[in-house]
Amino acid sequence: MKTSDDLKALLQRIDHKGYPTYKDTRGSYRFDGYVLNIDHVQGDPFASPSKLSAVIPGSTAGFPSSLFDLPHKRIALQDHLTRLFAKKLESFNFKAKGSGKSGLISVSRCGQEILSRTALSMDPSSGNLSVHFEVGFPARGRTIAAFELIKILFDFLPECVRSSFYYNRLNKRVIKEVADLSEDQQYIREQLPKLGLCAFVADGSILPRESGVSSRPMKQAVAFHSPDSLKVTLNLPHHGPLTGMGVPKGITLIVGGGYHGKSTLLKALELGVYNHIKNDGREYVITDDTAVKLRAEDGRSIKNTDISLFINNLPNGKDTSSFSTEDASGSTSQAANVVESMEAGTSLFLIDEDTSATNFMIRDELMQRVVHRDLEPITPFIERVQGLYEDHGISSIIVAGSSGAYFQVADHILQMDRYVPKEITAFAKEEAKAFPLVTLPEKMPENPSFCRIIQSNRSFTKNGRNKLKTLGKDAFQINKETVDLRYTEQLCDAEQTTALAYALLYAQLHLIDGRKDLRQIVEELMRIIETKGLAAILDCGYVKSNLAEPRKQEVFAAFNRYRKL
Incomplete structure (x- = not known):
C-alpha cells in the first residue's frame, strides 16, 4: 500500500x-x-x-x-x-x-x-x-x-x-447517552406486542414540527399528555419509569375539530417506525415498525393485484382478482395499497380521512338505500376493518374529522382537544346508538392472492449502462422510467429513495428469474442487505452513491409503482 x-x-x-x-x-x-x-x-x-x-x-x-x-x-x-x-x-x-x-x-x-x-x-x-x-x-x-x-x-x-x-x-457522556437511548427505544419496541399495543407516545413528547419544511420540534408547542384510561408506565433500562399513551391493538379512531392535532399525532405515529435523535420531541414515540400509511393515489399503476377484497363486479367485467390499470382511481388505488401492504407483512394501518377516497372509506345508510349494494362494486373499508384485525391481526388507527360512521366499529376513540387527547369511547358509542347502523358483512371473503410472479425486464443490461437518477425524496428514474413515491409517506430521506432505485436494479439483474414471486424477491433482497450490508446492492467496488436503508414496506412500494415491472 x-x-x-x-x-x-x-x-x-x-x-x-x-x-x-x-x-x-x-x-x-x-x-x-x-x-x-x-x-x-x-x-x-x-x-x-x-x-x-x-x-x-x-x-x-x-x-x-x-x-x-x-x-x-x-x-x-x-x-x-x-x-x-x-x-x-x-x-x-x-x-x-x-x-x-x-x-x-x-x-x-x-x-x-x-x-x-x-x-x-x-x-x-x-x-x-x-x-x-x-x-x-x-x-x-x-x-x-x-x-x-x-x-x-x-x-x-x-x-x-x-x-x-x-x-x-x-464526549464520552454524550456517546453513552446515544447508546442508552437506543436501548430504551428498542426496549419499548419489544414491549409493544407483549402489552397488546401497536404504538406508544410518551408524556411530554413534542409532536408539532417547526414548519412544513422543517422536521425540528416546534418551539413552545403543547406537550403530549396521555388520557388516564390509556396510560401505560414502562420501566426502561436507562431512563427508568416512563409514562405515556399505549395505543391498543384493534381499531382506534382519532377525532376532533380542525387544527386540534389529529393529523399531527398520526404523522408522529407514521414516523414512529424509526428511532429519533435526542431532543427531537418524538424520541419516545414508538410505533409497530411494520406500520403502513394508507391513502388514495390517483393515477398510479397497478399490476395483477387481487383487490377483490374491496372491489368486485365492475360494469366492464374486468377481473378484480388480478387487477391491472395504468391510471387507478382513488378507490382502486387505495384498495391496492391495502392489499399490497398486507403482502408486505404489515400489522398496522394508519389512515387519514383527508387523504382517502371517500367512497372507499364509507357508504352511509342513506346511500346504501338509494344505491343498492348490488349496483355498487366497492365494498368500503368500514366493512372490512374488523375482519382485517380479527382474521389477519392487522390493527387500524384512523383519523376522522367529518364522518362518525366509524364510531360503531372502533374499539377506542380519542378526541384531540388543543393537542391534548381525551378518550371518549363510551360517550361516542352511546351517541352513535341514535344513528342507523352501517350494514356490515357477516364474514370476510377468502384471503387475497399474493402469488405474483415477477418477469425480468429486457431493457436492463448487465454491462453497467443502466441509468439511475434520484429526484429528491419523492421519486427516482431508472432507464428514463420514473417511479413516483411522493405518496409513500414514510420515506424520510432522499438516500432511502436512492437505495430503492439500486434495490430495484439489483433485483432485476440478479434475483428476478420468472419463477419467484414478489414476496420471495423482496425477502431475498432484504436478507442480502442484512447480511452483507446496504452497499452490497451497488454492484461496484466503491460506494458511488450514499444510501440509507429503507424498510421492507417501502421496497414493496417501489416495486409496485414501477410501471414496467
Whole structure:
C-alpha cells in the first residue's frame, strides 16, 4: 500500500496539468491512524464530486464494544458519528478555492430519524470504521490545483477524522447517552406486542414540527399528555419509569375539530417506525415498525393485484382478482395499497380521512338505500376493518374529522382537544346508538392472492449502462422510467429513495428469474442487505452513491409503482 507521502509527491508532480490527470491519484494511501481510499475521481471540476473513503482500525478508534455489540446500538452510534463528521466537515467546506465544485467536502446529511447508512459503517466484530464522503478536487479553470487538494487531504481531513472518530477525543457522556437511548427505544419496541399495543407516545413528547419544511420540534408547542384510561408506565433500562399513551391493538379512531392535532399525532405515529435523535420531541414515540400509511393515489399503476377484497363486479367485467390499470382511481388505488401492504407483512394501518377516497372509506345508510349494494362494486373499508384485525391481526388507527360512521366499529376513540387527547369511547358509542347502523358483512371473503410472479425486464443490461437518477425524496428514474413515491409517506430521506432505485436494479439483474414471486424477491433482497450490508446492492467496488436503508414496506412500494415491472 502507498503512503501519504507518495500521494503528496504525486499531487505535487501533477500540479497545473489537465484535470483528467487527477485520475492517477486513485488508490489507497496509509495516513497516520487511518487508510485513505480515493475510489472515484470526477472527470471535470463541474461534475459530481470525487468519492473518497477512510478506514479507521477499531484499535485506533477505540470504541468499547458495549457501544456497538447490538444492531440498534451500532446504528445509533454510526448515526451519531456521521453527524459529528458532517458538522466538522462543514467548517472546512469550500475553504480550498477553485472553479466549479472545488473545495467541496461533505458527507450524508442526517435528519431527525436514525437510519442505517452507507456513509459510515462499523464492523461489529473488530470495531473498524469505514466512512464514505465526497470531495470536489480543486481546479483553476480546468487545470489541477494540487496544493489546494493537499490542503484538504493533509490539513483539513486528518483533523476531521481525529475529532470525529477517535473515542478518546469525544464526549464520552454524550456517546453513552446515544447508546442508552437506543436501548430504551428498542426496549419499548419489544414491549409493544407483549402489552397488546401497536404504538406508544410518551408524556411530554413534542409532536408539532417547526414548519412544513422543517422536521425540528416546534418551539413552545403543547406537550403530549396521555388520557388516564390509556396510560401505560414502562420501566426502561436507562431512563427508568416512563409514562405515556399505549395505543391498543384493534381499531382506534382519532377525532376532533380542525387544527386540534389529529393529523399531527398520526404523522408522529407514521414516523414512529424509526428511532429519533435526542431532543427531537418524538424520541419516545414508538410505533409497530411494520406500520403502513394508507391513502388514495390517483393515477398510479397497478399490476395483477387481487383487490377483490374491496372491489368486485365492475360494469366492464374486468377481473378484480388480478387487477391491472395504468391510471387507478382513488378507490382502486387505495384498495391496492391495502392489499399490497398486507403482502408486505404489515400489522398496522394508519389512515387519514383527508387523504382517502371517500367512497372507499364509507357508504352511509342513506346511500346504501338509494344505491343498492348490488349496483355498487366497492365494498368500503368500514366493512372490512374488523375482519382485517380479527382474521389477519392487522390493527387500524384512523383519523376522522367529518364522518362518525366509524364510531360503531372502533374499539377506542380519542378526541384531540388543543393537542391534548381525551378518550371518549363510551360517550361516542352511546351517541352513535341514535344513528342507523352501517350494514356490515357477516364474514370476510377468502384471503387475497399474493402469488405474483415477477418477469425480468429486457431493457436492463448487465454491462453497467443502466441509468439511475434520484429526484429528491419523492421519486427516482431508472432507464428514463420514473417511479413516483411522493405518496409513500414514510420515506424520510432522499438516500432511502436512492437505495430503492439500486434495490430495484439489483433485483432485476440478479434475483428476478420468472419463477419467484414478489414476496420471495423482496425477502431475498432484504436478507442480502442484512447480511452483507446496504452497499452490497451497488454492484461496484466503491460506494458511488450514499444510501440509507429503507424498510421492507417501502421496497414493496417501489416495486409496485414501477410501471414496467
